[in-house]
Amino acid sequence: MNAPSPLQSVPLTQAYRLLNHGPTVLVSSAHGDRRNVMAAAWNMPLDFDPPKVAVVIDKATLTRELIEASGQFVLAIPGRDLAERTLAAGSCSGREGDKFEALELDVLPASQVLAPLPAGCIGWLECRVIDEPHIQRTYDLFLGEVVAAWADPDMYSDGRWHFPEQGRSSIHYVSGGQFFATGEAFEVDGKA
Template sequence: MTPIAVPLAQAYRLLNHGPTVLVSTAHGGRRNVMAAAWNMPLDFDPPKVAVVVDKTTLTRELIEASGEFVLAVPGRDLAERTLAAGSCSGREGDKFEALGLAVLPASQVVAPLPAGCIGWLECRVINEPHIQRTYDLFLGKVVAAWADPAMYSEGRWHFPEQGRRSIHYVSGGQFFATGEAFEVRKERNGAVDPAAE
């Protein structure tokens, strides 16, 4: 599978439904990957994201050193590896190798794209020292966005395969998978609003 480019104006759509993500980083010959349930899109133009990265993690160390990170959207088929990525430290060895996660090269950042995911956002840190120190919250400007064309096209997610649906972490090893899509049309005075079409 070759990822397709997602227009930066639509990058928020890769995270807008609230999936758990894999955060990948690299600096000085080291790389790491961790899971993060607390992430979200922040803005459209330029596109921005937020993610919580605890100050004790190797991922945090590498993000602070490089000023870059990738948010990758795993599917249900990667749930076990996603849980493992969030449950062990990268200080004990290369988590990509330990988890059997291959990588794809990013186009704008050094951090790798975890292979097998369904979406990727390449990000550069927007330096906000106060919120980074106080809340472990990192803001990133999205500089490139990619998606698996089998799961995302024409500006929308679609999940023809159950095992490839994005996942949402609850706690204690429990996830939900994204459900079926449905559309609600905005009405004005009993008629469909043409501006909403």
């Protein structure tokens, strides 16, 4: 399938770099004529090739219901400018109506999965569930193989994040509505 325009394709062998700095994500899901989005602070990359991720999704959520039915999901990385909507996405249920509409969150079509890409984010990972019933039931932990990865080319290029606009840096949820924004990047010599 074609790339969602105007996004930059990220090589799957570098997909882990989109999550490696630990951002809060929006989890998008869809099945049939239903779709949903929720926030998740507990997520991480797991492997390089094929790229894999993990995310905790509570059994009571509509997102979980849709993911279990479709076997697919999207992890989207919102910037600081979407912090209010990210908090709202994690604070209300999609069972009460379409959260994308309620949050005025536009979507882009994904290339490999049915779940939409929440527009305005800075990175997206399209994932297929790696079925692990025990850890899903016991820990609410879902593993996914990344089948497509995208990034805003103004924020990610040459295999690295760069945040020229503070309002677009990734966010990290603590609790009670408190977030941290990703700060300035720096490099150290690993030979010491």
